[in-house]
Amino acid sequence: QKEVEQDPGPLSVPEGAIVSLNCTYSNSAFQYFMWYRQYSRKGPELLMYTYSSGNKEDGRFTAQVDKSSKYISLFIRDSQPSDSATYLCAQTSYDKVIFGPGTSLSVIP
Amino acid sequence: DAGVIQSPRHEVTEMGQEVTLRCKPISGHNSLFWYRQTMMRGLELLIYFNNNVPIDDSGMPEDRFSAKMPNASFSTLKIQPSEPRDSAVYFCASTWGYRAGALYNEQFFGPGTRLTVL
Numbered sequence: 001q002k003e004v005e006q007d008p009g010p011l012s013v014p015e016g017a018i019v020s021l022n023c024t025y026s027n028s029a030f031q032y033f034m035w036y037r038q039y040s041r042k043g044p045e046l047l048m049y050t051y052s053s054g055n056k057e058d059g060r061f062t063a064q065v066d067k068s069s070k071y072i073s074l075f076i077r078d079s080q081p082s083d084s085a086t087y088l089c090a091q092t093s094y095d096k097v098i099f100g101p102g103t104s105l106s107v108i109p
Numbered sequence: 110d111a112g113v114i115q116s117p118r119h120e121v122t123e124m125g126q127e128v129t130l131r132c133k134p135i136s137g138h139n140s141l142f143w144y145r146q147t148m149m150r151g152l153e154l155l156i157y158f159n160n161n162v163p164i165d166d167s168g169m170p171e172d173r174f175s176a177k178m179p180n181a182s183f184s185t186l187k188i189q190p191s192e193p194r195d196s197a198v199y200f201c202a203s204t205w206g207y208r209a210g211a212l213y214n215e216q217f218f219g220p221g222t223r224l225t226v227l
Binding site (some may be wrong): 032034041043045046049092093095096097099101 | 113140142149150151152154157164165200202204206207214215216217218219220221
């Protein structure tokens with residue numbers, strides 16, 4: 001069993017839709033959670049970071065962590081074609097990061 | 110800052126040949142990571158260094174893989190001999206390393222080296 005699991009997709013939505021991306025994790029020792037965004041043929045870039053259970057909002061993006069069910073979510077409001085990318089959730093213990101396999105998202109104009 | 114620099118960007122080689130991938134981390138960063146990404150296995154950590162010292166190489170698939178960091182501004186990942194199953198995108202990433210009071214460490218990735226072994 002992988003430590004961090006995601007549905008790989010691909011997920012295709014129309015422009016303006018609300019997108020929900022989800023992960024589950026198994027190792028509770030890693031207390032910090034991140035979402036990275038990876039455009040085609042580029043390296044991943046940090047999108048959001050969160051620690052505690054609950055929501056964290058940054059513009060059109062909301063990260064949600066439910067530690068009781070070991071569930072991580074990323075919501076994208078008013079999705080744009082520029083959001084088309086692969087989204088990787090991750091756990092971190094400061095130095096080491098465990099990545100999920102990523103979900104491929106396409107936002108169709 | 111130019112960010113993390115990797116070379117070459119693309120490498121096509123034949124089975125059995127030696128392959129050397131290179132990475133220059135962001136100046137001032139103390140930790141460096143080598144990852145491999147494939148469709149089947151996603152992003153896998155191969156090895157990471159802190160202050161030029163290998164800390165965790167448990168992800169290195171086998172003895173054919175080796176990594177070095179002779180100084181703070183340069184690292185190499187070598188595959189000898191290469192096999193077709195080594196075909197993947199190899200990423201290097203760097204971070205600040207330990208900083209008092211910091212809760213997490215953002216990893217900054219290079220553009221990757223796309224390796225094809227025929």
